[in-house]
Every structure is written in structure tokens, then in C-alpha cells.
Amino acid sequence: MAFTSTIDEHTILTDTGNDNGGNNEGPGPKRLMLASLAGCTGIDVVSILNKMKVEFSELSIDTEATLTENPPKTYNHVKVTYKIKIAEENRAKMEKAVHLSEDKYCGVMAMFKTFAKVETEIVYL
């Protein structure tokens, strides 16, 4: 059940768990989609904050999602939580960066929005 994906010079292994006949050698393909989502909006936020010359640290992005009950199971609700250490006077800029990613730049999020309700939250560390 394990597949090695070659994307340019990079290699990603996906698999399924023992209970589905796999060996759990890599993340499940559906969960991997959430890494696409976090990675995509993360690139936007970093590049927007850099353009605004705003300093920050400890940026991490958590995704949490629920699936429909019946197969084919698809995500119906996704919550994206951005955690970041940033000066209080720059919080409005962080909010702007997240909104720009959500509404204008992040193609992966735009695709997710066609099948799921996507919610975002910022947590200041």
C-alpha cells in the first residue's frame, strides 16, 4: 500500500496503517493534504511579513479537520491555527497576512474551500 512519490528531486512516502493492510511507513494520503494546506498558507504568511519588514519567531501552523461519515470520506470542516511570537504592535499586520493568504494567495486553501468550511485563528505566544 506504500507509494513513493517523486516530485521534482524530492521523494515522499505515503502509506496506510496496519488496520488497513499497510505498514504505516509514511503518512496517510488524506492527512498529507493538511500538510499541503499548512505549508501553502505558511509560505504566504512568511513572505507577506517579510515584505512588510515585520520581525517574528516561532511560527507554527496546526490543522485540525473532520471527515464526512460515509465513503468517499472528504473533509467537511478544517481549522487552521497560526501560532506566532510577534510584537504587539505588529499583530494587525499578522492578521492582514493571514487574511491575504486566505482570500487572495493560497491556492491550496482556495481548493479546500470548495469542499470544506475553513476557519482560521491566530494564537499569540
Added chain:
Amino acid sequence: MAFTSTIDEHTILTDTGNDNGGNNEGPGPKRLMLASLAGCTGIDVVSILNKMKVEFSELSIDTEATLTENPPKTYNHVKVTYKIKIAEENRAKMEKAVHLSEDKYCGVMAMFKTFAKVETEIVYL
């Protein structure tokens, strides 16, 4: 721009290319979605063929996709090509396995279908 995603005990690195300010340390998040698609339908096909007790080898899955022109750029057309070595008398079973994945089981494909036209093809080796 590089993000390390932790999915259960697995770690995936995404990044962006030098021309976007990244270091190309991992696949781009949008391309990673295609690995989710191939991995998901691959698990279905393998498990259906196993259940049918059909022998096969050299299964690989290629994905090819086009993006919309304006940001947020989303996939609008995706072609999934299954390559497989399988006895001629089992080809109809391979077609059935692909159709079951497309229509009934593959959640990732069902999600892709909400934003893109998804086409499948089987190539017998």
C-alpha cells in the same frame, strides 16, 4: 519558507523554490497535493485487486495537472495515469478497481473533483 509537518510519527518537509525566496528543501505544497491523490487512489487499487486475488506488478501512478491563471491558483484539470503489468484476462478487473476508487472510495479524488476535472487512464505494460 520551509515547513516541517508532523503527521503522527512521520515528518514531511515542504518548501518553495529559490525564485520565490525558498531553498527548495522539499516539494512545493501544491504539488504535494498530487502525491496525496496518487497515494490515495493507489491504496484503493491495490486493496481492491488484492481482494479480487488478482496478481499484478509494476504499478505506478502519474499525475499531471494544470492550474488556473490568476491567484489563488487552483488545479482545474488533473489527469491520473495508472501504469500496471497485469494478465490480459484481468484487465477488466483493473478497470473496475479504478472505477471503484474514482466513484466510491477515494476521498482525495472526491475532493479534487469539487474543483477540477479529473480524468483517468490505464496503461498496460
